[in-house]
Amino acid sequence: MNNVQEESLRDQKKNRRRLHILEIARSIIATKGLRSLKVRDVAEAAGCSVGSVYNEFGDFDGVILTVNRETVQALTVRLGRVPAEDPVRQLYGLAETYLEFFADNANLLRSLFEHRMEDDRPYPDDILQMVMDAFALMHPPLVRLLPDADDVKIALLSRTLFSAVHGIISLGLEERMVAVPPQMLRQQVTQFLDAHLLGLGILPAR
Amino acid sequence: MNNVQEESLRDQKKNRRRLHILEIARSIIATKGLRSLKVRDVAEAAGCSVGSVYNEFGDFDGVILTVNRETVQALTVRLGRVPAEDPVRQLYGLAETYLEFFADNANLLRSLFEHRMEDDRPYPDDILQMVMDAFALMHPPLVRLLPDADDVKIALLSRTLFSAVHGIISLGLEERMVAVPPQMLRQQVTQFLDAHLLGLGILPAR
DNA sequence: CTTTAAAATGAACAATGTTCAAGAAGAATC
DNA sequence: GATTCTTCTTGAACATTGTTCATTTTAAAG
Incomplete structure (x- = not known):
């Protein structure tokens, strides 16, 4: 052949x-x-x-879905480039990279998360899987930081962290809703992680 | 008269x-x-x-916007009924009430947060204001719990908490994205608040 | 009851997604 | 390279849905 x-x-x-x-x-x-x-x-x-x-x-949804597919691929590539030496830095880096990518491509990300299919046709599985893969990038650093936690706990935690950061960023960039200046949004994400990782016992109390 | x-x-x-x-x-x-x-x-x-x-x-947007207006009003009423005796309990209560309301009215909430106007017409100010008012319900308990924090800090924190919880809930209920069972979602929100309030020094370390 | 102002109507129009018969263009065969 | 065959492209026609407005209807005023 x-x-x-x-x-x-x-x-x-x-x-x-x-x-x-x-x-x-x-x-x-x-x-x-x-x-x-x-x-x-x-x-x-x-x-x-x-x-x-x-x-x-x-159909026209096909065009949109293909664009969405490429958006999540581009996001995954960007997130995958975040250095992995220090797991704590990696978590901050993932969040900051997500913020940067979202700020640069707000409408593309909204298309990914908000587009509804005609009628009740299901959203393509491969895109769902790619989104899952993207936030599974938090697993390795979390495993290193919480060696005693089992896989289920890690998976749940990474989902929680991803969703929370996503919420802060997507609402923060929604000019119509809250309109946080970009620089302040970055600080907001950092402070969020500070408090949350501290609460998880990952960061030492000051 | x-x-x-x-x-x-x-x-x-x-x-x-x-x-x-x-x-x-x-x-x-x-x-x-x-x-x-x-x-x-x-x-x-x-x-x-x-x-x-x-x-x-x-126009047709007018119908949608009026429905959205009533949705955020109904949400505010529900959130306003959360008991205010204990500020910590109040915060948990607000999050749980939001989850319950979102689970019962997922499509209405999505209409509120995701509907885009035709062209670039602005989203009506009064709806934005009502959403702000809704998550300003977190201010009083946060002020009681963090008496030393200034207003700006409180406002930023309440915005962060609201957005984070919103992200966890809206993605969690998005069957196409992650599909967290409702009961587990409730636990997820609670654990999120546990960790975050602990990290903020609001809850005592275990 | 008549007149008048306001509102309701729905046919027509406009914008936009979708289909498909006919034609064009490349590939295969000789 | 001419002929046939296959596939793709085209765009007019159709379907769906938001929007308008001349006409009709209806309630109020005189």
Whole structure:
């Protein structure tokens, strides 16, 4: 069996267009929000017909979900680059990186967390799994810091920490709700972790 | 000036209809989610024309925003009933009440937090204010527990706590993301508060 | 009862997601 | 390279849903 895949001219064009459509959709979501994403706008900007968008992604949700998939992938890459030497620093680093990524890509993250499917179709499993994988990045440092805790406890704790930090950041960046200045938000996240890790016995009391 | 307002037959019908429309819209959002709310469905169920809905609420966002307004009002009432004798108990009570309310009205809360306006019209100020007022209910117990902290610190802390608990609950109830069983979610919230209040020096170390 | 002001109506319009028959374009075969 | 075959692309037509407004209806005022 030949490993070198012959890519036909047809496939080349198809792939190029697919990437182009995604890039445009992502750009619209990022700058104007998910609600401003329209099939015709995407098709026109990509220089193809609306039919091609449907041909490539099945329906419009398909475009959105693919963008969301790439968003969580990009997030995971960024979180994975946080240094792992010191587990405490790693936890702070994960939170700060999440804040930075969220601040830079607020509308993309909202698309990931807030988009509802048409009717009651289920959200794709692979995206759920990727989100889980992203916040499972907290497991290793937590295991090192709490060697006596069992896996279930660690999993629960990482879920709690992730959700709490997510709440602080997503509401903090929601200009309409609370409008915390970004620099203050960073401080808010840090202070949150200070108190919580102290309460967990991970940080020494001052 | 006469305090007894003569309510004309016209006004009676108008008010009755207004309430009817809202009840139906709320019911649809609560059971099938915001995305399933359609003008024609509401009008038909309310026994009036679509024009009347527009006449009463300006546009469709107007209906949604009015439902959201009533949701945060109902939440505030519920939170305001939490006993205030013991400030620590009060904080736990507020979190548990929020969880209970969120679990019972998940789609209504999501409508409140996730609905985006058309274009870039601003979210109504009074709703923002009501949300702020709701989580300002944490101020009094926090002031009692941290008498040395200044107002700014208290305000920041209450915002942090509210956002963190909101994150834990909203992601925890998001079946598609994490799917925490409700009973376990309650425990998760309690343990979160345990650790955090301990870290803040509010609870004594065990 | 007549007149008048306000409100309700729903057909028509506008915006947007979706489909599909017809045509175009690349691949396969000779 | 011409012909056939397969696949993809197209965009007009359709479906759904938010929005408007001329007309009709209805309650109030005279």
